[in-house]
Amino acid sequence: MTQPTVTMEFVPAETYQRIQQFYARHMQLLDDGAAEEWAETFTEDAFFEQNVKDEPWRGREQIGTRLRRGIDAMGDSGVQRRHWFGMISARPGEAAGELRTRYYALVLETPAGGAPSVRLSIVGEDVLVEDDGALLVKYRSIAHDGAV
Incomplete structure (x- = not known):
């Protein structure tokens, strides 16, 4: 019996x-607490949804503001977060110039003087676009594993 052929167009x-x-740059900005610079890696009209949030974040300004609020809420907790992206698949998007990615991500937390632990495991899907030579996130959908 022959196996079916699955064809998927990948990027160069x-x-x-x-x-x-x-x-790598995107997540290092986040881990460094650079909310405003991280938000600059999204388009002005970006859309960011998560299956654990009631409402999506809309637009670069709101994304930066909400992230800043979250970073500030962690304050001086003594916990270091690191985001790891892996298993990235990438293919051309539906519109010209778009790239569609799908990836797994882990959020690790390490308390001062303690051992690292996995806080979150997610599957993400993005639409990336090029703007003046830079890649930007136009659309992001995050699905937290184990969310009900």
């Missing part, structure tokens, strides 16, 4: 490497 290796570099 150079584009994939660029996507990986984008995500």
